[in-house]
Every structure is written in C-alpha cells, then in structure tokens.
Amino acid sequence: MTDRGKGRTFPCPKCGAGLEFHIGSQTLKCPFCGAGEAVVHAPDAAVEERDYRAMLVRLRDHHDSGSHQYDAMREVRCRSCGGTVLFAGTTTGTECPYCATPLQLDAAVQAKNRIALDGVLPFQVSEKKAAANLKEWVASRWFAPNDFRKRGVKGKFNGVYLPYWTFDSLTYTRYSGQRGEHYWVTVGTGDKKRRVRKTRWYPASGAFERFFDDTLVVASGGVNRKLSEDLEPWPLPKVNPYDQRLLAGFLVRTYDVELAEGFEIADARMRTQLEHDVRRRIGGDEQRITSMHVNHEAVTFKHLLLPVWMLAYRYRDEPHQVLVNAVTGRVTGERPYSWIKITLAVLAGLLAAGLIWFFSQGGGVRLG
Numbered sequence: 001m002t003d004r005g006k007g008r009t010f011p012c013p014k015c016g017a018g019l020e021f022h023i024g025s026q027t028l029k030c031p032f033c034g035a036g037e038a039v040v041h042a043p044d045a046a047v048e049e050r051d052y053r054a055m056l057v058r059l060r061d062h063h064d065s066g067s068h069q070y071d072a073m074r075e076v077r078c079r080s081c082g083g084t085v086l087f088a089g090t091t092t093g094t095e096c097p098y099c100a101t102p103l104q105l106d107a108a109v110q111a112k113n114r115i116a117l118d119g120v121l122p123f124q125v126s127e128k129k130a131a132a133n134l135k136e137w138v139a140s141r142w143f144a145p146n147d148f149r150k151r152g153v154k155g156k157f158n159g160v161y162l163p164y165w166t167f168d169s170l171t172y173t174r175y176s177g178q179r180g181e182h183y184w185v186t187v188g189t190g191d192k193k194r195r196v197r198k199t200r201w202y203p204a205s206g207a208f209e210r211f212f213d214d215t216l217v218v219a220s221g222g223v224n225r226k227l228s229e230d231l232e233p234w235p236l237p238k239v240n241p242y243d244q245r246l247l248a249g250f251l252v253r254t255y256d257v258e259l260a261e262g263f264e265i266a267d268a269r270m271r272t273q274l275e276h277d278v279r280r281r282i283g284g285d286e287q288r289i290t291s292m293h294v295n296h297e298a299v300t301f302k303h304l305l306l307p308v309w310m311l312a313y314r315y316r317d318e319p320h321q322v323l324v325n326a327v328t329g330r331v332t333g334e335r336p337y338s339w340i341k342i343t344l345a346v347l348a349g350l351l352a353a354g355l356i357w358f359f360s361q362g363g364g365v366r367l368g
Helices: 052-061 127-139 146-151 225-230 259-282 339-360
Strands: 020-022 027-029 073-077 084-088 158-187 194-218 286-315 318-325 331-333
Touching: 052 259, 052 286, 127 286, 127 318, 127 331, 158 259, 194 225, 194 259, 194 286, 225 318, 225 331, 259 286
Parallel strands: none
Antiparallel strands: 020 027, 073 084, 158 194, 158 286, 286 318, 318 331
C-alpha cells in the first residue's frame, strides 16, 4: 500500500534550475540552458494489478496511513470551485485548471498520504497541438453560436495529471426475461383494412461469464464525468511505472473519489455493457429483462495518472470547461448552443418528414 519514494525536485546538472518533463523528447529538460537527462526506470519497475478486496481491508485497518509518494508535496484547494491541486518543487504562481481562478499558493499545505500510485501515462501532445485541435473542435460545433465559432475559445491551457482507478473483474451474470417476436395481422374491412404489428412473448433465461479489463473511472470529483469518459480510449499499454520525474513541470490532481466509490462507478459501467449482452442473448425483436444478478470475482485495481490539457473559459459570463487527451489529442468539452439554429434544424426536419409522408401518400400535382 505504501511507497517509500520521496517527493523531490530534479536540479539541472549544469545550471541548477529545476528540470521539467519535455513532451517532444520524452526526457527531463532544463527550460533555461537546455540540458537534460533521460528517464530510465529501474529494471524491476512494473505496473501491476493489486487485489481490490485486500486493499479495502488494509485501508480499514490502517485508515490513517498511506503512500509516502506524497512526502514533500503540497496541495492547495481552490476557493472558487473547491478543486484540489497537488504540486511539488518551486511552483510559485498558477491558476486553477478547473475554473481559471488564481490559486493562493501561500495557503498550500502538506499533501495527505493516500493510496500509492501504480503508473503514469506521460504527456505526448504538446500545448500547441492541443490548441490547434481545440480550434478545429470549435469550428466543427455546428449548433454553437456564430460568434463563438468565429472567436474561438480564449484561455490558458493547464497541463494536469488526473487520477484514475482502473478495475479488472471476472463477472458472472444470471438473467431472466422475455423475448418478443413481431408478427403482422390484417384487421378491418374495405377501406379501413390495415396491417397491425403484434408481438408474441417467450420466456428467456441464462447465465454467462465476462471478463472486464481496465474499466476506467476518473477519481476526481472536480471533473465532469461524462467529459472524462468522452476522452476515451486511452492507450493504457503505454503506461509507465510511477516515476515522479514524469510529473516535473505539471500539476497533479489527487483523488477525492475513494477506491470503494470508484468500484461502484465501475460496476455501473460494467452493468451497462452486461445489459447489452443480456439483450443480445435473449434475442428476438424486443427484449424484456426482469432480473439480472451480477457477481464479481478476482477484482483487481490500479491507481494511475493520465495526462490532460485543461482549459476553463467563460462565454457570456457562463463558465465552461474543455479537456484534451494529451496522448491521443481528442477534444471534448462544454460549449454554448444556439437555440435559433436548433429550432431551425428541427423545423427543417419536420418539413422534410412532412414532404416525405405527403408524396408517399400519392400527393402532388397531376399533369395532363
């Protein structure tokens, strides 16, 4: 559960300034003299799964202890949105990546011990590339106000490592329900004769196993969960064993979604996919699920840091948040809508549907 690695800065071997992780070279690099060094992991370093239920027992028995990875790190809570940011070294001024409010770093306190980190996925998309992707994303928002699409999003990107839980689980699902099969009958007579669709229902039940690998749950309550899921998929095979050198120069968000709560969220995501599996197994034209019982076995987890470029901006005094996956470049975010455009699109759709119905009924102008 604990890790004896101490939080520290990494001085430049030439000028003594703090080295930072350089995205382009994937090495530590001095922002002043350009000197740097490679990030070489220990031969026995690995990203390993940990037993979920065993960790819950250890957390219960040692509730006041945790990983020493957080020694020499400080955390500060944003007075505006309540988000907590973790940082190490000589950071002197920054703004909250969640709401763009300047952080009061003089109020920073020693970071609390928490569950040890297992791995880090380093930044691979530069801030310049993230800004270019954001510009394309804004231009493609067809239902956004015209002035928003023309002006774009103005604000400062913050490179942030967000905490994630990943869960593996072997699930065993028992289900019961009904399979509906459609058939058609003719009713009425004369001009009122018509075909009506009906459904015959048959009982269905069964059981099956499914293994879930690396179900992701963002462990930060300050991030819109839907937006975080929109950033997927992540190339998790590229995750490095945890190394503080990979964090140099970036902010780190600590988890406030506890491990047990994270598994509940993961369980809900798994159940959504299992429900699709059940419906496919029931088959037919329609399905009714009357019961679905899911058991989890061999549950393991990892505590990871994944890189995100975050930008908070305001449009007509309304706050919005944009996230960019700093590995794949995928953009997602909150944006304003033009209700005029939406209304016109709905009216155009209704008109098109009306015309299709009209001509399908033999309407139109007869010539000759």
